[in-house]
Amino acid sequence: MEQNKTVCFNGHRTNRLPKGEKLKKLEKDLNMEIRKAISNGFHTFLFGACFGFDLIAASQVLKLKKENEICLIAVVPFKGQENRWGENLRQKYKDTLTQCDEVIVMHEHYCPGCYFDRNKYMVDNSSLIICYYDGGNGGTAQTVGYAKTKIEILNLYRQSRAFFICRVKYNLSLKTDSVSSDNIRQGVTMRKFIIDTDTGSDDAVALIMAVLESDIDVLGITTIGGNIPLEQTTKNALQTVEECGAVIPVYPGASKPLMRELVTADNVHGADGMGDMGLIHPSRMPEKKRAVDFILETVAANPDEIELVALGPVTNIALAIMKDRKTMKKVKHIWSMGTSGFGPGNITPVAEFNVFVDAESYSVLLDSGIPITIAGFDLCLGDAALNPDDLAELSVSRLGKFIVDCNKTRLAYNENLTGVPYVDLPDAVAMAAAIWPDVVLETVTAHCYCCTKEVPSYGQVIICDISAPFSVKYDIPETFSTVVKKIDPERFKKRLKESIGMREELDGEKVYY
Amino acid sequence: MRKFIIDTDTGSDDAAAIIIAALNRNIDLLGVTTVAGNVSVEQATKNALMTLEVCEADAPVYIGAGCPLLSERKETISVHGADGMGDCGIINPKRSAQTKRAVDFILDTVSEYPDEVELVVLGPATNIALAVLTDRETMKKAKHIWSMGTPGFGPGNATPVAEFNVFIDAEAYAVMLESGIPITIAGFDLCTGKTGLGKKELAALAGGNKIGKFLERATSQLLQFKLNTRQTYMVDLPDALAMAAALWDGFVLDSVNCYCKCCTQRNETHGQVIFYRQDRTYEAVSDMYKANAEVITEVDENLFIEKLIQLMV
Numbered sequence: 139m140e141q142n143k144t145v146c147f148n149g150h151r152t153n154r155l156p157k158g159e160k161l162k163k164l165e166k167d168l169n170m171e172i173r174k175a176i177s178n179g180f181h182t183f184l185f186g187a188c189f190g191f192d193l194i195a196a197s198q199v200l201k202l203k204k205e206n207e208i209c210l211i212a213v214v215p216f217k218g219q220e221n222r223w224g225e226n227l228r229q230k231y232k233d234t235l236t237q238c239d240e241v242i243v244m245h246e247h248y249c250p251g252c253y254f255d256r257n258k259y260m261v262d263n264s265s266l267i268i269c270y271y272d273g274g275n276g277g278t279a280q281t282v283g284y285a286k287t288k289i290e291i292l293n294l295y296r297q298s299r300a301f302f303i304c305r306v307k308y309n310l311s312l313k314t315d316s317v318s319s320d321n322i323r324q325g326v327t328m329r330k331f332i333i334d335t336d337t338g339s340d341d342a343v344a345l346i347m348a349v350l351e352s353d354i355d356v357l358g359i360t361t362i363g364g365n366i367p368l369e370q371t372t373k374n375a376l377q378t379v380e381e382c383g384a385v386i387p388v389y390p391g392a393s394k395p396l397m398r399e400l401v402t403a404d405n406v407h408g409a410d411g412m413g414d415m416g417l418i419h420p421s422r423m424p425e426k427k428r429a430v431d432f433i434l435e436t437v438a439a440n441p442d443e444i445e446l447v448a449l450g451p452v453t454n455i456a457l458a459i460m461k462d463r464k465t466m467k468k469v470k471h472i473w474s475m476g477t478s479g480f481g482p483g484n485i486t487p488v489a490e491f492n493v494f495v496d497a498e499s500y501s502v503l504l505d506s507g508i509p510i511t512i513a514g515f516d517l518c519l520g521d522a523a524l525n526p527d528d529l530a531e532l533s534v535s536r537l538g539k540f541i542v543d544c545n546k547t548r549l550a551y552n553e554n555l556t557g558v559p560y561v562d563l564p565d566a567v568a569m570a571a572a573i574w575p576d577v578v579l580e581t582v583t584a585h586c587y588c589c590t591k592e593v594p595s596y597g598q599v600i601i602c603d604i605s606a607p608f609s610v611k612y613d614i615p616e617t618f619s620t621v622v623k624k625i626d627p628e629r630f631k632k633r634l635k636e637s638i639g640m641r642e643e644l645d646g647e648k649v650y651y
Numbered sequence: 652m653r654k655f656i657i658d659t660d661t662g663s664d665d666a667a668a669i670i671i672a673a674l675n676r677n678i679d680l681l682g683v684t685t686v687a688g689n690v691s692v693e694q695a696t697k698n699a700l701m702t703l704e705v706c707e708a709d710a711p712v713y714i715g716a717g718c719p720l721l722s723e724r725k726e727t728i729s730v731h732g733a734d735g736m737g738d739c740g741i742i743n744p745k746r747s748a749q750t751k752r753a754v755d756f757i758l759d760t761v762s763e764y765p766d767e768v769e770l771v772v773l774g775p776a777t778n779i780a781l782a783v784l785t786d787r788e789t790m791k792k793a794k795h796i797w798s799m800g801t802p803g804f805g806p807g808n809a810t811p812v813a814e815f816n817v818f819i820d821a822e823a824y825a826v827m828l829e830s831g832i833p834i835t836i837a838g839f840d841l842c843t844g845k846t847g848l849g850k851k852e853l854a855a856l857a858g859g860n861k862i863g864k865f866l867e868r869a870t871s872q873l874l875q876f877k878l879n880t881r882q883t884y885m886v887d888l889p890d891a892l893a894m895a896a897a898l899w900d901g902f903v904l905d906s907v908n909c910y911c912k913c914c915t916q917r918n919e920t921h922g923q924v925i926f927y928r929q930d931r932t933y934e935a936v937s938d939m940y941k942a943n944a945e946v947i948t949e950v951d952e953n954l955f956i957e958k959l960i961q962l963m964v
Contacts, residue, residue, distance in 0.1 A: 484934075600811050600920070608811075609730050609809050611728065
């Protein structure tokens with residue numbers, strides 16, 4: 139292979155590509171650029187062999203192969219990657235591969251980092267990468283990041299954006315941001331998230347939901363001790379990110395609550411917090427920077443844009459507020475998995491675990507004045523919990539199986555306690571409230587008070603609905619939170635399965651990640 | 652025959668409970684003791700006397716505590732009306748109350764009939780607490796307490812976490828819980844849509860006998876309160892539910908034994924009763940709490956409405 143005569147392709151999977159007419163335009167652009175490359179002396183084309191942009195690029199090369207002396211090489215991350223795909227896609231994949239001049243398989247089996255190995259191989263052996271990169275996190279971001287300063291990058295996303303800009307003149311409802319070469323945006327603004335987590339089994343589901351969502355940019359993950367100690371939650375977060383094929387920095391936070399010893403829940407989640415299935419072996423390391431510093435710096439640099447999703451005890455967030463209240467006032471929104479909502483407590487009759495572990499911190503959060511939406515533990519039970527059928531449906535995809543496996547201890551714990559096997563996912567419900575608003579049916583505006591002063595009520599959050607009539611004269615203080623009262627459990631599960639498990643495409647093909 | 656003492660702050664739903672007991676041929680209603688709560692103890696006494704008169708029952712009435720144990724009055728909204736009985740001018744009893752004080756009556760009666768006397772506590776538990784604090788050993792001989800108090804497993808009505816009776820005198824409720832007397836609690840959560848009196852039922856009362864007419868008038872302000880605040884044409888009768896639990900077979904369908912902890916600190920949790928259910932485990936709580944009450948979780952709503960209307964038509 140001659141590097142200076144080789145082009146490689148890398149781009150998003152189908153869910154982040156345009157559809158319909160815009161897709162046809164992309165195919166035309168690809169065709170044109172490949173012709174240009176051929177006329178400039180390029181004759182070897184490498185593609186990543188995934189569905190989405192890779193296969194589309196490959197089919198354009200095959201079209202031009204009829205009249206040109208070029209060769210197409212598939213670079214496959216691991217053998218049998220197509221086994222989890224739908225019938226039609228698998229067929230298309232096999233047809234494409236049989237027409238390739240060569241198929242290079244990077245690994246015999248899936249392993250974390252196999253996608254990166256493939257991408258690295260392609261960039262190391264080319265001098266031009268034609269990509270489709272929308273600026274958000276993911277595998278393509280990783281490849282483009284690696285390719286910068288090494289080889290020439292041609293991003294077809296930028297070209298279709300020009301098409302977009304023309305349209306904007308006639309359609310004022312579209313939002314646009316100024317285009318910068320480093321952070322290219324779509325017509326829809328990307329939301330900026332920081333996720334604070336004590337990554338146990340249900341946190342992992344929530345993390346995956348956010349990473350896979352195309353209009354969410356997860357800027358970083360901060361970890362906290364909770365379900366299991368800090369060191370383990372950090373490893374679990376790293377592993378979960380790796381499972382998604384994403385690169386997101388993880389910043390370790392406080393190892394202990396503000397004023398108490400750490401209480402953990404390894405009997406619910408497993409000693410490793412992730413089902414004790416040997417899933418945790420991250421290849422990346424956490425960042426050296428402390429969680430609180432990352433939070434404050436990011437909020438300062440992106441005023442009124444950062445949304446914090448708090449999935450564990452909120453010690454890190456409370457520390458950030460106590461360290462620099464003025465900066466934290468610029469947080470756009472906090473999405474909190476915490477409190478028992480309108481139901482009974484789980485760790486005591488009146489307290490929910492996350493708040494109970496560090497009620498003083500939760501109190502700081504509630505009094506901070508930062509807009510907050512609370513999803514209580516009551517929302518994840520009943521029909522919103524995954525039953526064995528749901529778990530079987532999810533297990534079909536690789537990420538789905540990861541989620542089911544890491545929740546194995548939780549499933550056993552629930553069955554032991556209640557006789558019924560189910561997996562309740564409070565963090566996933568809280569994340570859904572943030573990223574899938576159609577899952578939320580009803581919210582109330584309430585003044586929320588966190589009890590910290592006495593043992594029996596410690597960790598209780600009293601939700602004082604401002605519209606409720608009380609027979610005693612009760613002055614409700616004027617700091618308010620939004621509390622989610624009701625969700626649509628069917629829609630929640632459907633969205634979860636579509637995001638992580640199966641996904642129906644426009645042309646009716648089922649796609650598995 | 653079962654022997655009962657009713658302790659009440661006679662608002663309109665207390666009246667419904669008194670009616671159920673007074674018309675019951677199978678029990679011996681030994682007396683009614685009054686306490687401040689919905690209204691002053693003087694008004695509660697008048698209301699109790701009037702209710703008994705309408706039922707043609709001659710149980711004696713004894714005046715009790717005029718304020719909670721720690722004397723502090725909390726500002727309340729009068730949901731039953733200023734006279735606690737609908738402000739319809741229906742309160743003009745001919746009889747008077749006894750001169751003996753309520754606490755003495757309770758202690759004397761429990762002494763006289765050891766392990767027989769059942770107390771139905773429908774208002775703040777001040778009188779019961781005073782009796783316990785005065786003579787704990789005697790009060791241990793009370794057979795059973797039927798308490799209308801706490802929000803059960805639902806939200807509070809006086810505050811987000813507290814029910815009215817307990818909130819008015821949380822210290823008294825705590826004393827009662829720790830007394831060692833067997834207690835059954837009917838919480839406010841039992842007042843679902845199906846145990847309340849709606850348009851149909853209230854109309855039946857208005858067109859019924861003199862007792863039905865009396866109760867319908869007595870609950871008229873409560874109805875207004877419900878209409879104003881919750882836009883529902885319905886009257887809740889939690890005290891009557893507590894009485895039904897005591898007297899009507901088959902009314903209570905399910906209950907759970909709990910260790911009940913009453914919060915008495917003067918803060919946001921004042922008057923909250925935290926239930927440590929014996930059928931649950933709480934990871935952060937060691938199992939050393941012994942149950943001190945049975946809390947009703949399910950009742951036969953149809954039976955309640957049927958039997959209540961029967962008495963009044």
